[in-house]
Amino acid sequence: MAYVITEEQQLLQESAADVLKKAPVATVRQLRDSRDDKGFSHPLWDDIVQMGWPGIAASEELGGLDFGFRSLGLVMEEKGRSLSASPLLSVCLSSRILQKFGTDQQKEIVQKINAEGTVVACAVQEGDFYQPLDVRCAAIPEKEGYVISGQKDFVADAHVADYLLVSAHSDEGLMTVILNKEQAGVSVEKEFMMDSRYYSKVALDNVRIEKDDVVGSVGKGKEVLNDLTNVGNALLSAELLGLAMETFERTNEYLKERRQFDRPIGSFQALQHRAADLFGELEIAKSISIKALDALDEQDFMTPALCSMAKAKCVQVAQRATNEAIQMFGGIGMTDDEEIGFFLKRARVAAQQFGGYSYHLDRFARMSGY
Amino acid sequence: MSLENFRSEVVEFLQNNCPESMRQPVREESDTFWGGRNATFKNADQEKWFHVMAERGWTTPGWPKEYGGGGLSKDEASILHQEMRRLNCRPPLFSFGIWMLGPALLRFGSEEQRLKYLPDIVNGRTWWCQGYSEPGSGSDLASLQTSAVSDGDHYIVNGQKVWTSYADKADMIFALVRTDNTQKKQIGITFLLIDMEWEGISTRPIKLISGKSPFCETFFDNVRVPKTNVVGEEHGGWSVAKYLLTHERSNISTAVDSDVMTPLSFYAKKSLGIGNDGILKDPAIRAKVAEWEIDGAAFKFTLDRINQEMKAGHSAGAKSSFMKYYASELNKRKYELRLECQGKRALAWEGEDYDEGKIARQFCRSKGNSIEGGTSEIQLNIVAKHILGLPGK
Numbered sequence: 001m002a003y004v005i006t007e008e009q010q011l012l013q014e015s016a017a018d019v020l021k022k023a024p025v026a027t028v029r030q031l032r033d034s035r036d037d038k039g040f041s042h043p044l045w046d047d048i049v050q051m052g053w054p055g056i057a058a059s060e061e062l063g064g065l066d067f068g069f070r071s072l073g074l075v076m077e078e079k080g081r082s083l084s085a086s087p088l089l090s091v092c093l094s095s096r097i098l099q100k101f102g103t104d105q106q107k108e109i110v111q112k113i114n115a116e117g118t119v120v121a122c123a124v125q126e127g128d129f130y131q132p133l134d135v136r137c138a139a140i141p142e143k144e145g146y147v148i149s150g151q152k153d154f155v156a157d158a159h160v161a162d163y164l165l166v167s168a169h170s171d172e173g174l175m176t177v178i179l180n181k182e183q184a185g186v187s188v189e190k191e192f193m194m195d196s197r198y199y200s201k202v203a204l205d206n207v208r209i210e211k212d213d214v215v216g217s218v219g220k221g222k223e224v225l226n227d228l229t230n231v232g233n234a235l236l237s238a239e240l241l242g243l244a245m246e247t248f249e250r251t252n253e254y255l256k257e258r259r260q261f262d263r264p265i266g267s268f269q270a271l272q273h274r275a276a277d278l279f280g281e282l283e284i285a286k287s288i289s290i291k292a293l294d295a296l297d298e299q300d301f302m303t304p305a306l307c308s309m310a311k312a313k314c315v316q317v318a319q320r321a322t323n324e325a326i327q328m329f330g331g332i333g334m335t336d337d338e339e340i341g342f343f344l345k346r347a348r349v350a351a352q353q354f355g356g357y358s359y360h361l362d363r364f365a366r367m368s369g370y
Numbered sequence: 371m372s373l374e375n376f377r378s379e380v381v382e383f384l385q386n387n388c389p390e391s392m393r394q395p396v397r398e399e400s401d402t403f404w405g406g407r408n409a410t411f412k413n414a415d416q417e418k419w420f421h422v423m424a425e426r427g428w429t430t431p432g433w434p435k436e437y438g439g440g441g442l443s444k445d446e447a448s449i450l451h452q453e454m455r456r457l458n459c460r461p462p463l464f465s466f467g468i469w470m471l472g473p474a475l476l477r478f479g480s481e482e483q484r485l486k487y488l489p490d491i492v493n494g495r496t497w498w499c500q501g502y503s504e505p506g507s508g509s510d511l512a513s514l515q516t517s518a519v520s521d522g523d524h525y526i527v528n529g530q531k532v533w534t535s536y537a538d539k540a541d542m543i544f545a546l547v548r549t550d551n552t553q554k555k556q557i558g559i560t561f562l563l564i565d566m567e568w569e570g571i572s573t574r575p576i577k578l579i580s581g582k583s584p585f586c587e588t589f590f591d592n593v594r595v596p597k598t599n600v601v602g603e604e605h606g607g608w609s610v611a612k613y614l615l616t617h618e619r620s621n622i623s624t625a626v627d628s629d630v631m632t633p634l635s636f637y638a639k640k641s642l643g644i645g646n647d648g649i650l651k652d653p654a655i656r657a658k659v660a661e662w663e664i665d666g667a668a669f670k671f672t673l674d675r676i677n678q679e680m681k682a683g684h685s686a687g688a689k690s691s692f693m694k695y696y697a698s699e700l701n702k703r704k705y706e707l708r709l710e711c712q713g714k715r716a717l718a719w720e721g722e723d724y725d726e727g728k729i730a731r732q733f734c735r736s737k738g739n740s741i742e743g744g745t746s747e748i749q750l751n752i753v754a755k756h757i758l759g760l761p762g763k
Contacts, residue, residue: 003675004682252758267761272754279753280692287671288664309664358657365660370635370650 003290005074012056012067013074019047020082025339028083032196038160039198040085049117054091058099062107063114069231073238073293080242083346085197087119087157089239093232094120094165098178101216101224106178109163120178121161122232123152123202124225130154130355132167132225137204139168139175145210146170148177148185151203156353158200159190165215166204167225174221177213184208195349196342229363230304232354233311234296237289240314240350244321245282247343251275251325258330271328278317278324285310285317305367312360318347319357376446380453387422389415393458402464405494407541420494423462430468430492433476437488444681466535467491467498471544474561474614478602487563501531501545501564501588502611509748511546512555512608516590518547518562520597525549527564527593533742537573537586540566550605561607563599570594580734581719581727616690618743634666634704635659638711655710662700662707669696688756695749698739705733 005013023044031039048054056072058064072092079088095110098120102110112118124132137150148168158164164179164186179186185207190198215224252275255266265271292310295303322344326333333340351357371379392415396402400412403420411417423429426440432447433439442450454461472491475484490496507514516529527547534543543564550558564571570593575583602610635650638659642651650656673693680686708729709716716733718724740746754760 003671003678004684252760255760263763264761266758267763269751269754272758272760273747273750275758275760276692276750276753277695279758280696283689283692284665284668284672284696287675288668290675291668291671309667312661313664313668361657361660361664364664365635365656366649368633368635368660368663370639370644370656370659 009071009074012071016075016078020078020084023084025083025342028196028342045086048086055114058095058110062110068297069293070297076235076238077242080239081246083342089235090121090157091119093122096231097224097228101220119157119161120163120165121155121158123155123164123166125154127153132229135167135169137168139170148204148207153201155200155202158188158202159198172218175218176215176221176224177209178215193349195346229354230307234292234307236350237310237314240318241285241289243343243347244318247321247325251328254329281317285313288313305364308360308364312357315351315357322347373445377449380450384453384457384459388459389419391415392419392460404464404497406497420462424493427492429463437484438492463494466500470614470617471498473617474610478610496542497540499534499537499540499543501534501543503533505532509745514546516547518549523597525595527590527595529590531588533585534588535585537588538575546607546611556608558605559607560604561601561610562595564595568593580731634662634707637708641712658707662703669700688752691749691752695746701739702736705736709733
């Protein structure tokens with residue numbers, strides 16, 4: 001268990017910061033204002049694939065770098081700091097699932113993700129809330145395969161995906177299947193969210209799949225969805241941590257610059273104490289996020305609990321950091337011209353992805369036997 | 371010897387030498403051994419455990435051998451600490467000499483002072499107490515007024531200290547006194563070592579809201595102290611005091627750490643019960659307990675992280691301030707929740723069934739966590755100034 005990063009990891013984080021500087025918050029604004037149909041910078045995504053980030057945690061034999069989730073978390077942290085949008089989370093997550101549970105044929109998709117930047121979106125939410133084991137989407141057996149019907153919601157990157165990872169229930173239990181998006185019966189309708197990114201409704205109308213398209217085996221569905229919840233939330237905790245730290249640092253700088261009553265507002269104790277308290281919360285959040293990512297790498301039996309703890313804590317801290325930012329920036333913070341509002345909006349959307357605060361509090365408590 | 375060999379030796383030693391009864395959690399005050407000139411042991415196990423550790427200098431594993439310490443490297447000392455925790459070994463000796471004065475003497479003391487005082491700390495022969503706060507000088511410690519007036523090779527000390535832990539039991543006190551009041555208040559403070567048996571010293575216990583009296587008022591009435599008892603420079607006691615406070619803070623944050631390990635949900639489950647749905651019967655308390663447990667675990671990981679960062683050469687600096695702050699607030703929240711979780715059981719003030727009101731008394735005591743060793747507000751001031759670089763007035 002190492003909290004201190006290696007030199008190699010430090011280099012990775014620095015290069016991530018450098019690359020993502022090319023897509024600063026101004027880029028998010030420009031993509032938003034021009035209503036870009038992807039919602040992210042494609043040249044940046046090409047760079048990300050070139051750098052091999054989708055495969056940071058994937059095994060070398062599948063074309064990955066095998067640096068582990070702790071390393072991937074450092075990139076996610078920088079992603080959170082820069083607010084840069086890309087399908088990175090979706091592909092890292094689906095790649096993990098296919099590598100861990102998939103058949104040899106399905107693992108070829110991981111190779112395509114790593115080599116070409118093929119996008120696989122994770123369609124595992126139905127309705128307004130994340131309840132991954134409460135699946136209405138049905139898989140009815142037919143001949144050598146299944147017919148899938150149902151609707152998925154809040155699917156990140158489905159609008160640019162090549163494949164979809166979809167959860168469904170059948171008489172034999174929960175399952176996840178991998179679909180080609182072009183398959184008959186699949187329709188994707190993108191929706192524009194507060195963070196200026198697209199999430200999609202995915203309708204599945206009698207989509208026919210082969211038995212080979214089931215990830216792993218039919219009975220594995222619950223295990224797959226739990227793993228997806230763990231990994232997705234550990235990575236989001238790192239993104240939220242980066243977002244919260246950047247927000248906090250910008251706010252702290254502003255406290256030193258902004259003058260009222262002939263002195264910097266940061267000299268007022270009422271604000272100093274709130275800033276200092278928030279600093280402590282950020283340190284606490286950082287430790288639990290690292291712990292969760294490390295647990296994934298070490299296959300620690302505490303992994304599921306730690307991932308929910310990390311997500312809950314980072315959601316809470318990011319919420320506070322962004323709220324305090326707006327309040328301390330005052331009227332300026334309410335304007336669209338000031339960038340701090342973008343952090344507020346992204347924090348709320350990232351918080352809900354793969355389960356919000358109360359979802360993870362509940363999940364943690366259940367795992368702890370209460 | 372490699373660290374792994376050292377670890378296995380430590381484990382073997384602890385297993386052979388730490389009596390079973392010394393591997394139980396501390397339940398009451400007499401379970402802790404504080405040493406001193408009038409030291410008494412609660413039982414033979416406590417005595418055996420203390421002696422076997424003191425002989426090796428392992429009451430102060432990291433201190434140099436020439437002063438009676440264990441002479442262990444940082445890594446070795448942390449292995450010993452880890453293994454003691456793993457086996458639940460109680461600290462063999464509780465001592466402000468170990469936690470506070472010793473580190474200050476190692477840094478600022480003269481060679482004579484180190485040779486004179488440190489071995490007696492290691493061997494539990496001197497019980498030290500701390501004389502810092504005064505009735506008029508709490509958070510504004512540097513405004514202290516207890517005076518030490520030069521009289522040849524002695525000082526004459528007059529004044530009053532407050533919140534001196536166990537002053538009624540201690541043999542010696544390390545105190546901050548004013549030797550010059552013509553300058554800025556931080557200059558002109560001197561760090562002085564005083565024997566509690568000397569003429570003119572008296573103490574009076576202070577009864578707390580918990581009903582206990584771990585603290586005293588200490589009065590100095592024309593006490594003659596030799597000038598050789600100054601630690602560091604005359605008038606330069608403030609830097610010694612600040613150094614020592616940093617140690618006090620990190621001790622308070624690790625002290626809470628061991629308590630964090632008892633899951634709050636254990637008490638909640640026992641008192642409130644689990645419903646057929648497998649969840650705690652009171653959903654509002656359940657959420658608060660889960661929040662606390664996440665913060666408690668994350669705090670423990672943060673202690674580990676900061677330790678690792680320090681070993682890797684990063685300075686902890688003012689981080690000890692926010693750790694102290696966080697630890698205190700966490701402990702206060704915990705006792706609020708124990709009252710909520712345990713209902714009447716946690717309110718009893720006495721009675722065998724209620725461990726003589728242990729929970730209620732600890733609840734009351736916890737309120738002092740964010741006051742002693744620098745209030746939460748002072749810690750936040752330090753973080754704002756030294757970590758965040760926020761401007762003063």
